[in-house]
Amino acid sequence: MTTSDPEPDSPFAASPPENTEIETHLRERLITAAREHGVLDLAYRALETPVGTLLLVTTEQGLVRVAYDREDHEAVLGELAETISPRVLHAPRRLDEVSHQLEEYFAGRRTAFDVALDWQLSRGFRREVLRKLPGIGYGATASYAHVAAAAGSPRAVRAVGTACATNPLPVVVPCHRVVRSDGSAGGYIGGAEAKRALLDLETTT
Amino acid sequence: MKPFERIVSEYGPMVLRVCRAVLEPTEAEDAWSETFLAALKAYPRLDEGANVEAWLVTIAHRKAIDAVRAAARRPVAVENLPERPVAPHEHEDPELWRALRELPAKQRIAVAYHHLAGLAYADIASITGTTTPAARRAAADGIRRLRARYPPARSGQGENP
Numbered sequence: 001m002t003t004s005d006p007e008p009d010s011p012f013a014a015s016p017p018e019n020t021e022i023e024t025h026l027r028e029r030l031i032t033a034a035r036e037h038g039v040l041d042l043a044y045r046a047l048e049t050p051v052g053t054l055l056l057v058t059t060e061q062g063l064v065r066v067a068y069d070r071e072d073h074e075a076v077l078g079e080l081a082e083t084i085s086p087r088v089l090h091a092p093r094r095l096d097e098v099s100h101q102l103e104e105y106f107a108g109r110r111t112a113f114d115v116a117l118d119w120q121l122s123r124g125f126r127r128e129v130l131r132k133l134p135g136i137g138y139g140a141t142a143s144y145a146h147v148a149a150a151a152g153s154p155r156a157v158r159a160v161g162t163a164c165a166t167n168p169l170p171v172v173v174p175c176h177r178v179v180r181s182d183g184s185a186g187g188y189i190g191g192a193e194a195k196r197a198l199l200d201l202e203t204t205t
Numbered sequence: 206m207k208p209f210e211r212i213v214s215e216y217g218p219m220v221l222r223v224c225r226a227v228l229e230p231t232e233a234e235d236a237w238s239e240t241f242l243a244a245l246k247a248y249p250r251l252d253e254g255a256n257v258e259a260w261l262v263t264i265a266h267r268k269a270i271d272a273v274r275a276a277a278r279r280p281v282a283v284e285n286l287p288e289r290p291v292a293p294h295e296h297e298d299p300e301l302w303r304a305l306r307e308l309p310a311k312q313r314i315a316v317a318y319h320h321l322a323g324l325a326y327a328d329i330a331s332i333t334g335t336t337t338p339a340a341r342r343a344a345a346d347g348i349r350r351l352r353a354r355y356p357p358a359r360s361g362q363g364e365n366p
Contacts, residue, residue, distance in 0.1 A: 033238060
């Protein structure tokens with residue numbers, strides 16, 4: 001042990017606990033300075049949506065991760081701290097643009113996203129597959145087999161399934177538009193209910 | 206390694222209190238900002254088992270020394286000396302904080318690092334370049350002086366808000 005609790009005889013033990021939050025302006029200053037010095041490697045915020053709270057994370061290159069509640073946001077941030085960088089700050093304003101576009105999307109007023117994406121969390125064939133997905137237009141769907149064929153590997157149906165299941169950028173990269181050949185929705189990183197909700201949203205607006 | 210955000214939430218308030226205990230309020234905020242920027246830069250290289258409080262207070266101590274040196278170099282007309290405005294946190298116990306600020310620097314630092322930051326005397330000694338017994342003595346002298354100027358027996362209203 002190299003630390004110790006304040007001793008009971010300390011006059012500070014009698015005073016009420018400090019305000020538990022750092023003032024907003026100090027946080028803002030830290031975010032600004034971190035960006036100026038190029039050390040804000042990951043900025044994140046949470047966004048309330050009809051499919052639950054989404055965690056949005058960006059690097060300097062672009063949006064790198066969107067996570068559903070069921071993925072456990074704290075766990076996702078912990079993973080990103082290990083795999084990308086531990087220099088992570090809650091910096092909502094860095095995500096204003098994508099948040100705004102997502103709000104428009106959920107309001108039925110936007111059919112495609114126009115934000116820079118950072119693809120570093122997916123590699124190889126999975127990345128190839130995911131990059132093709134925006135080609136499936138708003139309101140349309142495509143089967144796993146169709147996407148496999150479009151990616152140039154018609155027999156890689158299962159691999160397409162894996163690519164969708166591990167999509168680091170759900171909603172924005174529309175893996176929810178990839179469905180089973182029999183027309184049923186199939187699995188989804190955000191849960192079957194969320195997939196259904198997105199497909200309904202896109203077909204009714 | 207935890208996201209740095211967790212370091213800011215868990216230790217930010219403590220570091221701010223320490224900065225306010227050893228510096229003027231405006232300088233304290235600058236020192237806090239500089240401390241956390243420096244910590245953010247160095248964070249990926251921090252040892253997994255490191256004592257985060259001691260690491261942050263070590264950085265804050267260097268930033269506080271820089272701030273005091275910079276202030277000493279700045280010529281200040283007597284009429285422009287700050288009024289020692291009451292910082293936002295001080296309403297929790299303004300007299301205690303005033304008494305703390307009036308301690309000699311060595312005692313004030315030892316009291317802040319031990320009683321506000323929770324550092325062990327050995328850590329305080331290595332941060333301030335002194336010995337463990339000297340750090341312990343400085344904190345004890347500081348607390349004795351605080352007690353003399355700030356009798357807690359008087360503050361009965363704290364228990365019955």
